[in-house]
Amino acid sequence: MQWIIRFFVSHRNLTSLCATVVASFLMLSSNPGQQQNIARLLTYSVFYPFQFYFTQTTRIKNVFAENRSLKNEIAGLSVRVAQLSECGKENDRLTGMLSISQQYPYTLVPARVVVRDPSFVSRSAIINVGKDQGILPYMPVMTGRGAAGKIIQVMGRMSLVQLMLDPANRTSVMVQRSREIGILETDNGDDFFIMFRAHADVNVGDTIITSGLGGIYPRGLLAGQVKKLTENRDPIFKKAIISPEVNFDRLEEVFVIKLPPQWASFKQELDSLETISAKGTAQP
Amino acid sequence: MISDIIKWVIVFMGSLILQTSFVPIITVAGIKPDLLMVALFFFSIKYGVMPGIFVGFALGLGQDLYSPSLLGQNALTKTIAGAFIGLFNERMMRSDPFIKTALLFVAFLIHDALYFIIQIIKLGDPIATLFAGLFVKSLPRALYSIVFAVLFYIWELIPKPAIRK
Numbered sequence: 001m002q003w004i005i006r007f008f009v010s011h012r013n014l015t016s017l018c019a020t021v022v023a024s025f026l027m028l029s030s031n032p033g034q035q036q037n038i039a040r041l042l043t044y045s046v047f048y049p050f051q052f053y054f055t056q057t058t059r060i061k062n063v064f065a066e067n068r069s070l071k072n073e074i075a076g077l078s079v080r081v082a083q084l085s086e087c088g089k090e091n092d093r094l095t096g097m098l099s100i101s102q103q104y105p106y107t108l109v110p111a112r113v114v115v116r117d118p119s120f121v122s123r124s125a126i127i128n129v130g131k132d133q134g135i136l137p138y139m140p141v142m143t144g145r146g147a148a149g150k151i152i153q154v155m156g157r158m159s160l161v162q163l164m165l166d167p168a169n170r171t172s173v174m175v176q177r178s179r180e181i182g183i184l185e186t187d188n189g190d191d192f193f194i195m196f197r198a199h200a201d202v203n204v205g206d207t208i209i210t211s212g213l214g215g216i217y218p219r220g221l222l223a224g225q226v227k228k229l230t231e232n233r234d235p236i237f238k239k240a241i242i243s244p245e246v247n248f249d250r251l252e253e254v255f256v257i258k259l260p261p262q263w264a265s266f267k268q269e270l271d272s273l274e275t276i277s278a279k280g281t282a283q284p
Numbered sequence: 285m286i287s288d289i290i291k292w293v294i295v296f297m298g299s300l301i302l303q304t305s306f307v308p309i310i311t312v313a314g315i316k317p318d319l320l321m322v323a324l325f326f327f328s329i330k331y332g333v334m335p336g337i338f339v340g341f342a343l344g345l346g347q348d349l350y351s352p353s354l355l356g357q358n359a360l361t362k363t364i365a366g367a368f369i370g371l372f373n374e375r376m377m378r379s380d381p382f383i384k385t386a387l388l389f390v391a392f393l394i395h396d397a398l399y400f401i402i403q404i405i406k407l408g409d410p411i412a413t414l415f416a417g418l419f420v421k422s423l424p425r426a427l428y429s430i431v432f433a434v435l436f437y438i439w440e441l442i443p444k445p446a447i448r449k
Contacts, residue, residue: 013333013367020341020363027348027356028406035355043349057301 093144093253100144100255106218107258109133111141113251114158123165123189123248125149129256130157138216138261141254146222146245147171147210148254159256164223165189165248172214173223175200176207184208184223184242192224192242195232202240204229215262292327296343299323304350315421317429320347321395324362325369325388325433333370340366357402365395381437388433392426393418 008015027038097110111127129135131154139151141161149169153160162169164184171184173194178201182194196202206226212219228241299319307316320343328336344362348355369391372379379387400414 013337013370016334016337017363017367020337021360024341024344024356024360024363027359028354028402030355039349039355042345053297057305061305 096144097253097255104257108142108255109135109258111159111254111256113254116251123163123167124152125161125163125251127159127161127254127256128157130155130159132157133256134258135159135256136260139259140217140221140257142221142257143246143251143254145247146224147217148246148248148251150216151256161254163248163251164192164244164246170214171217171223172211173208174211175202175226176209178202178206181211181213182240192244194240194242195237196240198236198238200238202226202229202238208242218257218259292339295323295327296320296339300346312428313424315424315428317432318392318425319429319432321362321365321392322388322429322432322436324366325391326436328366328369329373329384329387331370332373332375333367336366336370336373337363338366340364354402354406357399357406360402361395361398364398365391368394381434385430385433385437388430389426392429393422396422396425 027035030038094110100108109129111129113125114128115126117124117126127141135151135154137151137154140147141149141151147164149161149163149166151159152162164171165186167186167189169185172181173184174181180196180200180202182196182200184192184194186192194208204226208223208225210217210219210221210223222245224242224244226240227243230239230241232239299322303319307319310316324336324340324343327339340362341359344359345356347353347358347362351358369387372387396418397414400409400417403409404411404413
């Protein structure tokens with residue numbers, strides 16, 4: 001027995017080579033079924049720790065790829081969620097508008113604000129309806145909450161709206177409770193006010209509606225609420241500070257009331273009167 | 285001794301990981317380097333015939349298990365290659381990097397020739413496969429793999445700061 005061990009030790013290179021070569025040949029000469037069994041045995045016994053390590057490495061590689069793909073998916077879904085949220089809000093607004101259009105006895109043309117004029121001088125907006133939809137100048141524009149402005153210029157599919165924020169805009173309004181009439185105006189587009197006579201019956205919290213006397217807005221559209229009453233320098237008048245009903249910062253969808261100005265029918269006469277008076281002033 | 289074992293296990297595992305992850309990226313016209321063979325070469329040339337045989341056998345067997353080849357084919361070829369390289373180990377003879385590179389090239393040819401011979405015998409491939417395989421696949425693969433061995437030699441030649449023990 002000892003001589004065998006001595007032989008192996010003295011010829012260890014040769015015996016190692018023979019052993020491994022024989023093992024390789026045995027594996028090579030076995031049939032596919034046996035090869036599969038050997039492979040399974042080796043995989044589960046000897047190579048399992050290495051396989052585990054290798055699998056973990058591959059998994060980490062996959063985790064990186066999966067992470068990247070999930071990030072892309074999250075970005076796409078975020079956009080989709082934002083779109084759906086926007087659609088939901090729009091749906092709410094449009095549902096509200098639909099109910100509004102059924103509330104008023106006028107023909108309302110829904111429109112979307114496509115451009116806002118950011119300047120402080122002329123507060124205006126462009127809406128996506130125009131001559132093609134039967135819109136005419138001086139038609140009133142409202143939102144679900146109340147009067148917002150009037151059309152001042154009409155193009156084919158667009159119209160320019162002069163908002164009530166515009167200092168050049170004057171709106172004839174009245175106190176809903178006491179029917180006191182005044183002109184709603186603003187100096188800077190932020191603070192709205194009405195000058196009432198000193199003895200007018202106006203209280204803080206009174207609702208202000210359009211009077212229908214200006215010839216543009218029909219009577220009864222909400223315009224705002226009396227926020228504060230201040231004494232004027234002129235004791236004949238008192239100033240009512242109004243908080244407008246419409247939030248002009250969030251103007252997205254509006255209605256154009258298909259109501260031509262009440263003075264449209266006698267516009268020709270008005271124009272001719274203007275011409276005569278102009279001629280009269282021109283003569284020495 | 286233990287640190288050497290750990291070092292070489294890391295080298296072989298790293299080679300295996302790089303072979304499966306990095307090498308496919310740097311494949312040129314279907315030719316890819318065999319990093320396991322390069323690692324086996326450096327191991328065998330340092331430790332000799334018997335470690336070269338066993339490590340070559342283990343590496344080959346591992347490769348057989350994780351690649352669609354005949355079980356034992358890589359084990360046999362890598363065993364022979366490990367034994368061949370081990371014959372020229374640093375304990376027996378001192379050789380310069382050029383000789384070592386030539387040795388690696390020859391080891392590659394022996395490894396691939398054996399591989400093709402087994403394929404011819406077991407799968408009944410025509411004998412022309414041996415020559416075609418050697419010229420079309422083995423030579424470029426050997427040269428490409430040698431590039432990595434040369435990189436290792438260059439790294440060895442870079443002077444490193446002395447570490448005080």
